[in-house]
Amino acid sequence: MRLAILSRGPRLYSTRRLVEEARKRDCDVAVLDPLQFSLMIADDGVQILHKGERFIHDAVLPRIGHSITRHGVALIRQFEQLGIYTSNSSSGIIQSRDKLRASQILAKNKISIPSTAYVRDLRDVEKAIDEVGGLPVVIKVTQGTQGEGVFLRHTLRESTHLVEALLLTKKAVLIQEYIAESHGKDIRVLVVGDKVVASMRRKSRGREFRSNYHLNGIIEKVDLPLEYEELAKRAARVLGLKVAGVDLLEGADGPIVLEVNSSPGLEGIEKASNVNVAAHIIEFMIEDHVFTDIDMAQVMRTQPGQGALSLHLRNHPRLIGCTIGAIFPRDTESIPVFALSRDKKLEWNPEPHTQLRFDDVMIFYGETRALRSALKKVTYSNLPRQNENMSQDTSTLI
Numbered sequence: 128m129r130l131a132i133l134s135r136g137p138r139l140y141s142t143r144r145l146v147e148e149a150r151k152r153d154c155d156v157a158v159l160d161p162l163q164f165s166l167m168i169a170d171d172g173v174q175i176l177h178k179g180e181r182f183i184h185d186a187v188l189p190r191i192g193h194s195i196t197r198h199g200v201a202l203i204r205q206f207e208q209l210g211i212y213t214s215n216s217s218s219g220i221i222q223s224r225d226k227l228r229a230s231q232i233l234a235k236n237k238i239s240i241p242s243t244a245y246v247r248d249l250r251d252v253e254k255a256i257d258e259v260g261g262l263p264v265v266i267k268v269t270q271g272t273q274g275e276g277v278f279l280r281h282t283l284r285e286s287t288h289l290v291e292a293l294l295l296t297k298k299a300v301l302i303q304e305y306i307a308e309s310h311g312k313d314i315r316v317l318v319v320g321d322k323v324v325a326s327m328r329r330k331s332r333g334r335e336f337r338s339n340y341h342l343n344g345i346i347e348k349v350d351l352p353l354e355y356e357e358l359a360k361r362a363a364r365v366l367g368l369k370v371a372g373v374d375l376l377e378g379a380d381g382p383i384v385l386e387v388n389s390s391p392g393l394e395g396i397e398k399a400s401n402v403n404v405a406a407h408i409i410e411f412m413i414e415d416h417v418f419t420d421i422d423m424a425q426v427m428r429t430q431p432g433q434g435a436l437s438l439h440l441r442n443h444p445r446l447i448g449c450t451i452g453a454i455f456p457r458d459t460e461s462i463p464v465f466a467l468s469r470d471k472k473l474e475w476n477p478e479p480h481t482q483l484r485f486d487d488v489m490i491f492y493g494e495t496r497a498l499r500s501a502l503k504k505v506t507y508s509n510l511p512r513q514n515e516n517m518s519q520d521t522s523t524l525i
Contacts, residue, residue: 219367452479
């Protein structure tokens with residue numbers, strides 16, 4: 128495998144370790160500065176040049192710093208257009224870098240996060256604090272790394288003054304629930320592919336409430352409960368990351384996702400866990416680089432008339448309790464392919480006897496006009512007789 132590691136710091140611990148493990152596995156590896164690439168775009172195709180030469184590598188491992196996120200993501204998109212494998216997608220990187228966007232995606236997928244408010248007006252600060260659980264609160268900017276731009280405030284006056292200062296500097300501001308039982312500590316989980324390969328607990332020193340290793344935090348080995356492991360894997364997955372550092376808080380009712388990092392540092396977690404994390408990443412890429420992820424929405428858009436539609440059962444209570452077979456008979460050719468999203472799982476072509484629930488989402492693929500017509504008939508048609516005899520109490524279906 129010809130591997131390109133995108134990094135501006137070839138001497139950094141993480142970069143050096145990745146190069147070392149790649150060479151042990153006979154990879155042709157090079158560390159390339161993302162700012163030394165040029166992108167050529169034309170209607171007959173795209174090209175990527177590095178220092179004036181054509182890019183010839185098979186796979187890319189991006190270590191894109193926050194300060195060059197915009198350029199780095201544009202570069203990754205170009206690789207994706209050329210079908211070149213990248214360990215993290217451009218959408219995954221950009222989604223995880225924006226704390227507001229990440230919170231929206233995680234919450235939509237029912238992943239536990241601290242209650243969060245996005246504030247643009249000082250008059251909303253007091254209400255936002257009440258909504259996230261009251262004082263004290265964590266105030267942070269939506270773009271930041273290694274604990275930068277994260278503050279703990281104990282009074283309304285302090286909070287308002289800080290928000291005002293951040294807004295004056297054109298920062299986007301989040302007011303977030305303070306998880307008292309996890310003060311000064313968190314758990315960093317390293318996810319590679321669909322596996323947790325290492326974890327550690329981080330603790331702050333002195334009066335500092337941020338536990339980041341780069342802020343002189345203490346690191347230690349931790350036995351990760353299965354619940355924490357599953358949550359970390361889901362968080363990385365829904366944000367579109369194959370290599371991720373997931374930061375979890377130890378809440379009173381279970382783990383809470385604080386943040387997901389697309390370019391996690393390796394030094395602290397390798398020392399604390401005594402796990403060769405760099406080796407796990409390289410071995411995963413060697414196995415995975417022969418496959419290229421496809422954005423189905425983008426593929427659909429290239430075919431006129433084709434698309435994907437979803438039907439959220441919560442918006443169609445008349446269908447709750449009906450079986451799929453009663454709504455969509457198997458001979459309904461206008462519904463060629465569909466999946467049922469339920470309980471954090473996706474079931475393709477579910478059985479006709481499957482009974483629909485309140486939180487179900489049905490996903491359809493095919494010719495858009497035919498899909499819309501068929502779904503319109505379903506949502507406005509008379510209910511099947513079996514549903515009319517059901518109890519009005521559908522709580523058991525939720």
